[in-house]
Amino acid sequence: MLMSGGLETGLFNAIIALTELKRRKRAGWVKRGVKNAESVADHSWRSGLLGYMLAPKGYDKDKILKMGLIHDATEIFGEDTTPVDGLTKEEKEKREREAVEKFFQLLPDSTQKEFRALWEEFEARKTKEAEFMKQVEILEMLFQAYEYETAKNFREDLTEWLEYERTNRKMIQHPVLKAYFEEIDKRWPKEAKKKFDLRKYKYYY
Numbered sequence: 001m002l003m004s005g006g007l008e009t010g011l012f013n014a015i016i017a018l019t020e021l022k023r024r025k026r027a028g029w030v031k032r033g034v035k036n037a038e039s040v041a042d043h044s045w046r047s048g049l050l051g052y053m054l055a056p057k058g059y060d061k062d063k064i065l066k067m068g069l070i071h072d073a074t075e076i077f078g079e080d081t082t083p084v085d086g087l088t089k090e091e092k093e094k095r096e097r098e099a100v101e102k103f104f105q106l107l108p109d110s111t112q113k114e115f116r117a118l119w120e121e122f123e124a125r126k127t128k129e130a131e132f133m134k135q136v137e138i139l140e141m142l143f144q145a146y147e148y149e150t151a152k153n154f155r156e157d158l159t160e161w162l163e164y165e166r167t168n169r170k171m172i173q174h175p176v177l178k179a180y181f182e183e184i185d186k187r188w189p190k191e192a193k194k195k196f197d198l199r200k201y202k203y204y205y
Contacts, residue, residue, distance in 0.1 A: 014106035020076045027080040033155020034148055040075050043140060044068060050143075051136040054176055060129050067122045067133045070115055077102040131174075138171050139180055146184045149192060159192045160201040167198065 021041040029037035048068025055061045072080075078099025081087055087095070100119060104112045121130045145161035148154055162185060165171060172181045 008108060010106040011108055011111075014103065017076050017103060017106065021072065024075055024080060027082050029144075029148065031082065032158060034153050034158075036153075038144060040072050040080060043144070044070070044072050046143075047071065047133075047137045047140045050140050051133050054136065054180075055129075055132065056176055059132060063118065063129050064133050064136070067118050067130065068136065070119055071122050071133070071137060073103050073115070073119060074100040076100075132177075135172050135174050135177050138165065139177050142172075142181060142184055146188060149189060150187075157192055157196065159188070159196040160198070162188055163193075163196055163198050164201075 018041075021044065022039050024040045025037045026040060026043055048065045051064040051068045052061050055064050074096040076099070078095055081092060081095075104116050104119075107115060121127055122133060123130075125131045125134050142161055142165060145158045149158045149162075165181070166185060172178055
């Protein structure tokens with residue numbers, strides 16, 4: 001449907017809907033009592049730029065940038081869930097797919113096709129760009145955790161984010177990204193590491 005001036009109603013509404021990502025605070029930080037926690041849009045913006053800046057030669061940097069910007073489009077009409085919310089993997093995926101489709105349906109056919117393909121590629125992680133971007137998304141979160149940790153902006157300590165990745169999940173494996181993770185690990189406040197006991201915490205991200 002066209003509005004006055006030839007504007008598409010769906011696209012206009014899609015642009016308005018994007019505001020939700022600017023309003024929605026990242027749930028993991030909120031649960032830990034971070035003051036003025038970043039929004040989902042903040043995370044997506046830096047994830048995209050981080051991926052673009054760090055992408056090695058031979059990777060499609062433009063695709064990586066776009067993946068970073070839209071990977072959390074599920075939260076426009078959905079939720080920012082964490083593992084402590086008790087959802088099964090299947091239920092979480094079902095909710096995310098239904099939510100992201102609501103957003104895609106607002107877009108013009110060509111944009112809808114492109115965005116859906118990028119989101120599906122990111123979720124499947126079967127291409128080198130998608131696998132790289134998934135690791136970038138984790139790295140961006142760890143940068144943010146490090147920044148909050150050093151500023152002591154939390155009610156509950158955030159060292160879990162670092163230690164879970166380092167000792168358990170070990171998602172970040174690409175050499176370029178691993179070097180940045182190791183630098184974050186090296187700079188993490190030593191006193192926080194000494195006090196941390198992984199057995200007392202539950203993985204949030």
